[in-house]
Amino acid sequence: MQLSKILRQMILTLLTVSAMYTMVLSAAESRYEEYASDIIMNSLQAEKKESFLRKLYTQLFFVPVWMHEKGLSSAAKELFDYIKNDKTLDTSGKLYQSALTLRDKAENLYASNASMVEKIDLEFKISQLYEAYTNYAYLGSINWGAFNARISNLMVNDVRTEWVLHRPHMDAISVLEKVALGASLKKQLQQEVPHKYHYKALQKELIKYRKIKANGGWSRIVLGKKLRKGKRHRSVPLLRERLRLVGDYKGCKESKETDIYDRCLQKAVKRFQKRNGVVADGNIGAETLKLLNKTVDERITTILLNLDRIKWLRGVDSKRHIIINIPDFMLSFEEDGKLRQSIRTIVGKPKNPTPIFSNTVKTIVLNPYWNLPTSIIQKEMIPKLLRDSNAMAKKGIEIRSGWGQDAQKINPRSVDWKEYLYSKTVPFRFAQLPGPHNALGKVKFLFPNKYSVYMHDTPTKKLFNRRKRAFSHGCIRLQKPRELLKTFASFNPNINFEASKKLLKGKTKKHVSLQEKVPIDVIYLTAWVDYKGVLQFRNDIYGYDAMQLKSFRKW
Numbered sequence: 001m002q003l004s005k006i007l008r009q010m011i012l013t014l015l016t017v018s019a020m021y022t023m024v025l026s027a028a029e030s031r032y033e034e035y036a037s038d039i040i041m042n043s044l045q046a047e048k049k050e051s052f053l054r055k056l057y058t059q060l061f062f063v064p065v066w067m068h069e070k071g072l073s074s075a076a077k078e079l080f081d082y083i084k085n086d087k088t089l090d091t092s093g094k095l096y097q098s099a100l101t102l103r104d105k106a107e108n109l110y111a112s113n114a115s116m117v118e119k120i121d122l123e124f125k126i127s128q129l130y131e132a133y134t135n136y137a138y139l140g141s142i143n144w145g146a147f148n149a150r151i152s153n154l155m156v157n158d159v160r161t162e163w164v165l166h167r168p169h170m171d172a173i174s175v176l177e178k179v180a181l182g183a184s185l186k187k188q189l190q191q192e193v194p195h196k197y198h199y200k201a202l203q204k205e206l207i208k209y210r211k212i213k214a215n216g217g218w219s220r221i222v223l224g225k226k227l228r229k230g231k232r233h234r235s236v237p238l239l240r241e242r243l244r245l246v247g248d249y250k251g252c253k254e255s256k257e258t259d260i261y262d263r264c265l266q267k268a269v270k271r272f273q274k275r276n277g278v279v280a281d282g283n284i285g286a287e288t289l290k291l292l293n294k295t296v297d298e299r300i301t302t303i304l305l306n307l308d309r310i311k312w313l314r315g316v317d318s319k320r321h322i323i324i325n326i327p328d329f330m331l332s333f334e335e336d337g338k339l340r341q342s343i344r345t346i347v348g349k350p351k352n353p354t355p356i357f358s359n360t361v362k363t364i365v366l367n368p369y370w371n372l373p374t375s376i377i378q379k380e381m382i383p384k385l386l387r388d389s390n391a392m393a394k395k396g397i398e399i400r401s402g403w404g405q406d407a408q409k410i411n412p413r414s415v416d417w418k419e420y421l422y423s424k425t426v427p428f429r430f431a432q433l434p435g436p437h438n439a440l441g442k443v444k445f446l447f448p449n450k451y452s453v454y455m456h457d458t459p460t461k462k463l464f465n466r467r468k469r470a471f472s473h474g475c476i477r478l479q480k481p482r483e484l485l486k487t488f489a490s491f492n493p494n495i496n497f498e499a500s501k502k503l504l505k506g507k508t509k510k511h512v513s514l515q516e517k518v519p520i521d522v523i524y525l526t527a528w529v530d531y532k533g534v535l536q537f538r539n540d541i542y543g544y545d546a547m548q549l550k551s552f553r554k555w
Contacts, residue, residue, distance in 0.1 A: 076106070099133075144312070147547055164356060175188045198529040205535045209299055233259060252264035325523050363513055364495070443482065
């Protein structure tokens with residue numbers, strides 16, 4: 001106890017000397033701080049050491065943060081103003097309402113000459129408000145532990161995947177330490193707002209949709225059958241207003257805005273369809289109607305969910321960056337924060353989902369072999385061999401006795417394949433030779449990881465014409481791998497693109513180690529703002545939205 005009093009006296013001395021407050025503490029104020037510190041210290045004795053209050057005030061030597069002798073501290077006023085001005089918050093929610101209530105209570109306490117105990121009680125409540133707000137704003141509402149448990153449960157059905165998290169750097173207690181040293185709480189909170197993946201632009205869309213909700217939202221549209229351009233329908237005015245609210249309908253001079261589905265409205269529908277990842281034909285069938293009739297609350301929830309996902313994605317400070325968004329089936333190559341290249345992708349099936357993780361592209365392989373993973377050997381290749389011993393030869397797949405350079409080629413007729421159908425290991429290497437029918441195509445991009453996932457070419461180009469492109473076993477297939485190779489060659493002097501094109505005409509395998517490596521992030525966003533500033537929505541192809549919303553915290 002004596003040591004704690006010495007430490008408190010030290011911090012009070014430092015507060016005075018370094019002007020941690022805007023004016024030198026008077027003798028009365030100094031006495032107030034010391035008395036408050038005693039009460040804070042004694043009050044927190046029963047608190048668990050890991051509790052936010054205990055950690056916060058221990059770090060600040062038990063000095064009050066919010067409640068000064070004669071009024072609220074500047075930090076408290078900034079906190080209340082910051083929460084009040086946060087347009088992303090639900091104004092009817094507990095967090096927003098608590099801020100209003102606590103500010104009123106503080107004003108009443110000071111007006112009524114409240115006791116020190118009452119002031120410290122409110123001090124703790126404001127700290128808890130601060131904790132709740134920083135959790136909302138910087139950590140988000142997803143219960144990642146519950147979500148990861150649900151992913152683990154998928155393994156019962158032989159679905160194996162993972163979502164690797166990158167905890168946000170924001171430390172609420174460290175922020176208050178800086179504030180105690182004279183920093184502005186408002187500026188500190190603003191500095192901590194994520195900026196990656198167009199986070200702030202998505203926040204603005206959330207504010208826009210909250211305003212739409214406050215004004216009554218939009219009406220449900222009912223159609224008997226598919227609506228095409230030139231047709232009349234009583235729901236056309238509702239459709240026009242629906243699209244006007246979200247910015248897809250901008251009006252046309254030639255449109256009389258009647259109940260006719262005219263060209264001007266059709267353009268707005270096409271814009272809406274593109275933003276939602278469906279065929280932009282301008283016709284309103286069942287799929288488009290279902291998307292139009294998603295409620296404003298559903299859209300707000302989806303935006304909130306994806307804002308919180310962005311908070312836990314890796315922050316990349318790199319000149320170049322590859323992003324693969326699974327629900328969008330697209331690769332984006334960023335350079336200096338701008339989109340340089342976009343390529344259609346094929347990702348894992350829902351039964352073989354592509355994991356969400358981060359890595360670095362380090363190597364490019366030309367004319368690769370495809371070394372088949374054990375899961376595919378057992379589930380697909382051994383059953384084929386049991387039916388036809390020449391099945392692998394027909395696909396250009398060699399079977400060897402192991403992975404060494406001296407591994408012998410195996411005659412499939414000499415093996416009892418039933419023995420390995422359900423075994424934990426398969427002692428043979430199945431490798432498809434380079435060539436036009438190789439499952440990896442002609443180019444492979446490696447970013448070594450425990451999932452054995454990489455980007456590669458594919459001979460099945462027709463699948464890229466599909467809108468929903470979840471067909472792989474987990475790897476990422478590229479529609480235009482040679483264009484990506486050309487991009488890498490533009491900043492890697494050890495890649496000669498013209499020479500590489502000639503090599504790709506043959507079957508000689510070649511590994512190229514990149515001099516300039518590129519970070520890659522495989523992400524899962526069903527709502528985001530694109531490089532043109534347009535809000536996009538996509539289907540929840542793996543069911544992750546639904547899983548995370550089961551334990552999504554409301555503020």
